Amino acid sequence: MEIGLNHYLVLSTILFAIGLVGVMKRKNLLLLFFATEILLNSVNIAFAAISHYYGDLTGQMFAFFVIAIAASEVAVGLGLLIVWHKRHNSIDLDTMTSMKG
């Protein structure tokens, strides 16, 4: 059966939905980061697929930069997470309500 662009896009959407579920469900901050990674990866698949089916390299470039940005985001995010943990000894979202109101 011919795999068309639609297949890849549907796959990307399913992965994106899974990522959304994770983002909304998870209360542990670290696991929340994992779900964010899922989101980014699903989008990368979509970019690469479109790039392949239209013969355009722009998609791959974009995916490339997304990867770079995701890496730096992880670095800074983890650093902040560690500092928070040192202070409050917990990374549960339900305890982080100092921005209430």
Place this chain on the structure above:
Amino acid sequence: MEKYLYIALFAPLVSSLFSALFTATPKKLFTGIIGSLLIFTSFVASSFLLTYILKGGEPVHVEMMTWMATGNLYIPFGFVVDQVSATMMMVVTLVSTVVHIYSIGYMDHDKGFNRFFSWLSAFVFSMMILVMSDNYAGLFIGWEGVGLCSWGLIGFWFHKESATWAANEAFIMNRIADLGMLIGLFLVYWNTGTLQYDGAFAAFHTLDTTTLTWIGIFLFIGAMGKSAQFPLHTWLADAMEGPTPVSALIHAATMVTAGVYLVIRSNELYSLIPHIGLFIASLGTFVALFAASMALVNRDMKRIIAYSTLSQLGYMFAAAGLGAYWVALFHLMAHAFFKALLFLGAGNVMHAMHDELDPFKMGGLKKVMKWTWIMMTIASLALAGIFPFAGFFSKDTILEAAFAEHHMVIYGVLLFTAGLTAFYSFRLVALIFHGEERYKLFGIHPHEAYRFMLIAMSPLLILAMIAGIFQEPFFNMVEEILSAHEYHIHSHVTVWIMLVGTQIFVGLAILYAYKKYNNHLVKVPDGTSKMENSFMYKLLINQYYIPYAYEEYLVKPYREISEIFWTKVDLKVVDATVDGIAGIIYGTGEKTRDMQSGNLSTMLKWMVAGTMGLLTLAVVFGLAARHSDEILAILSGLGV
């Protein structure tokens, strides 16, 4: 010539603004001096303009700037100096100058000295706008301005409850009348398309009588308020709460004559509706008699003079109503002089007697206050209409006009009122200056007023004596625009009988007054004498119970209604609605505040929900845009 116009108009404004700078500081003499100098400058400019007009010059017409130019409505700030306004200007500025100089002495020990001059000059400015304007809108501006300044001046001693009440009464009564005047103005504009005098007057000839009648009625209602005709007359007597120079300027010479000025200025209108003119004349005559009757028994010196003003205003309206506009104007001028003089003299007496107002408690003051006695006597003679003083020429001409037009009832009533006028004027003079010195019982030590005050009053004295000379040149001057005509009574004999008869009648009244009050039997009435308990006396001294009726049947119910509206409608409905709306918004804010839980997970959920909402919209609109033709076909099929 234009520069004289602007000087005459704006010098009082400069004076007022200058004095206004010092209202919060203690008395500064130069505010009074500079104020008087500036008003004197205005007087000089007005005199120049008057002599120019007298010599036959063309009326000076300037348009200073545009006030409103929207659509078809065009109202400029325009001023005209023609015969009528030049006369008024001269009268206003002369009396104002005298009053200003007098006030420097009268308000000598008053804390609000600077404020007084500010208000006074502001009043003069408003009055000048009123008489110099060349359209009804400018007149209305001046109208409101003099109302406001009158309020400020009547209530000048605002710590006194009675003064503030009187000020409010004056202003509110004026306002009620202004409603009528505004309706009149609207009718004028609606039917003629312009508020300029020349344009409107030209257009009046094309309108039908009903419209003209309504315009005339409504404009006269405005005049009724300002000139205190019945039934809007109670404020004038109560306005005596203000300082005496205020009474002299405003309630004798200028503001109350604004109504007469309005009728005179609109003479082209009233000539076309003679039945309204007759009504005006009848009302004026009634007021003349009505006021004179109340002055007969009154025990307040200033109130007697106030009722006298009211009575003379009735004379002026009677003249104007009968079509003798130039006579009304002339009487206005002469009356301003001797009435202001009377008031200022009364001010001297008040000052000397430490603000005592009951003439029964005075007496024999002519020994101590010689000059005041002479001035007040001459002013009273002029008021009574004795030859050769000013009042004779003006009053007698009114009587002649009434007689010549065959309005015998009006003539009879006016004649009788002339007698009453003489009686109560000299009752006042006799009680104050002649007879025993009753003031000694009360331990008062009177003294004459300051020299300069007497000197300031002297121009009025001279004019009160000689103003009659000006009747002929005056008539020639105003003949052009006031459709004036000499009154020819058919036989010379009748004229002489009338003149002499009037003089005898008035002279008898004077003598009777003297006889009654210039003897040793006069005592301070204490409510026990037979006369005091008679019905007529009670009726007159309570002013026919009209103020009482107003208070009981108008003011009290209105206050009740206001109270109800305030508590039931305003507080419960309007405030509740506004507070309710605010409450709803506040409550919504409180509830949505819970959205900010600070919990990242919740916020993420909201974020996703919001994004989904936007995506939904995008999809829906995208689909609609793509298939818009099909959607239109479906909708038109459904009949939308």
Place this chain on the structure above:
Amino acid sequence: MFEAVAFYLFAFLTIAMFYIVVTTSQALYALTALAAGMIFISAFFFILGADFLGAIQIIVYTGAVMALYAFGMMFFDTTRGVKEKQGNKFIIVGLSTLAAVLVVAIFAAPMVSDNIVALYPVVEGVGNTQEVGIVLFTKYLIPFEVAAVMLLVAMIAGIVLAGKKMDLSLTLMSGAEIEEIKDKKNKKVLS
């Protein structure tokens, strides 16, 4: 044919792995599943002919990022399961389903249009890496440099955030000074 088999196989695996990531209560299992998912995604890149991208995915994502996560995990207690208060399941699942449907709908729309013109077209006969290199260093040079700076900044930020007392420089101090500080610390611990 092979392509279809590969696609479906890897698709199934990826979905399974990511499902484990979002539903498990053990943090370590989530980490491992995530790493596996990344590898499978790189397989997709290879299927699509984006060789360079696939290699980058493995090296950067699976190698560096997951290693970072693994190091980060050392700070937290991973022996016990993560206890999480459950949010409303229906909202979550409902919203994501809606999202999926909408996104598909949006994606389906431009597939009908035929006016899409390739901006940087693929050149036949040249390997993917070479093409990427050409485009990256000519057309996308500035984003490349900016990304480099950003990575530098992120690295410094990570060091500063996670480092301990960094006011002392161990390389610039002499041996005696270092001994001194050590003694002070020991004294504090002993007393």
